[in-house]
Amino acid sequence: MQQIIDGKPLETLDPEEENLVFHYEKGSFRKRENTETRNMATGKVNLRPGLFKSLVATKGNRIIFFVMIIVVAVTAGLGIFRKEDSDTIDGIQCNVSAFSFDGRVYASLMLENSPKKTDDLPVALDILFECINTDDVVADKVAETFTYIPQKDSEEKQYVRAVFSDYDLKKVRVNVKTKDSEKNLVAQITQR
Numbered sequence: 001m002q003q004i005i006d007g008k009p010l011e012t013l014d015p016e017e018e019n020l021v022f023h024y025e026k027g028s029f030r031k032r033e034n035t036e037t038r039n040m041a042t043g044k045v046n047l048r049p050g051l052f053k054s055l056v057a058t059k060g061n062r063i064i065f066f067v068m069i070i071v072v073a074v075t076a077g078l079g080i081f082r083k084e085d086s087d088t089i090d091g092i093q094c095n096v097s098a099f100s101f102d103g104r105v106y107a108s109l110m111l112e113n114s115p116k117k118t119d120d121l122p123v124a125l126d127i128l129f130e131c132i133n134t135d136d137v138v139a140d141k142v143a144e145t146f147t148y149i150p151q152k153d154s155e156e157k158q159y160v161r162a163v164f165s166d167y168d169l170k171k172v173r174v175n176v177k178t179k180d181s182e183k184n185l186v187a188q189i190t191q192r
Contacts, residue, residue, distance in 0.1 A: 030042075084185065084186040084187070085097065085185055085186060085187040086185065087183045087185055088114050089176055089178060089181055089182075089183045090123055090178045090180060090181060091113070091114050091119075092111050092112070092113070092114065092123060092125075092148055093111070093112050093113070093114040094109060094110070094111055094174075094176055094183065094185060095109070095110045095185075096108070096109050096110075096172065096174045096185040096186075096187045097110070097187050098171070098172040098187045098188070098189045098190070099189060099190045099191070099192050100166050100169070100189050100190070100191050100192065101192045103165065103166050104163055104164065104165060104166055105131060105163070105164040105165075105166050105169050105172070105189055106161065106162075106163055107129050107131075107161065107162045107163075107164070107172045107174070107187070108159055108160070108161045109127060109129075109159065109160040109161070109174055109176070109185075110157050110158075110159055111125075111146075111148050111157065111158045111159070111160070112156070112157045112158070113150055113151065113156075119150070120150050121150070122147050122148065122149045122150075123147070123148045123150075123178055124145070124146075124147050124148075124178065124179070125145070125146045125147070125148055125160075125176055125177070125178060126143070126144075126145055126176075126177040126178075127143070127144040127145070127146055127160055127174065127175070127176055127177075128141060128142075128143050128144075128174070128175040128177075129141065129142040129143075129144070129162040129164075129172060129173075129174055130172070130173045130174075130175070131164045131169045131171075131172055131173075132169065132170060132171045132172070132173060133167060133168050133169050133170065134168045134169075134170050138173075139164075139167055139169060140164045140165070140167075140169075142162040142164070144160055144162070146160050169189055170188065170189060171186055171187060171188050171189055172186070172187050172189060173185070173186050174186075174187075
């Protein structure tokens, strides 16, 4: 028994046997695909040469590329311009400084109201001054408990100070802790 479909002969089937035969033209399904998909499947893709051209080849790639540039720029900017010697804790602006004079290191923590502080309640602070030597090891420590009382005049500042013997010290690390939060401040020791 010979069957003809679309002008092409099909193989002969034996009526006594149950035969399953699949008929299709190789690649006929590609006729219904769009051109880009067909070219990608057959290997006719024209890749743009160069890294930058491939990064901005499509609209989606351009958006992701520019988002990555913005994230890297913001991260680098924050890393460069962030000051380690000042921070705000519970509405109190803290600034640490240290200098060496006549064989001693003088460390000072300045406390003042920040514009965000609205209440006039005293704040208990646990302050730990640590001097770091040239080997990045803590050489000396001083612990203080201080009660910060907010002043009505926002320009009034309060200070906590510590004095250390200078044994090749290079920086002072100050840990300021309240009941709710904790911050570390670092200041390089300047020579006077």
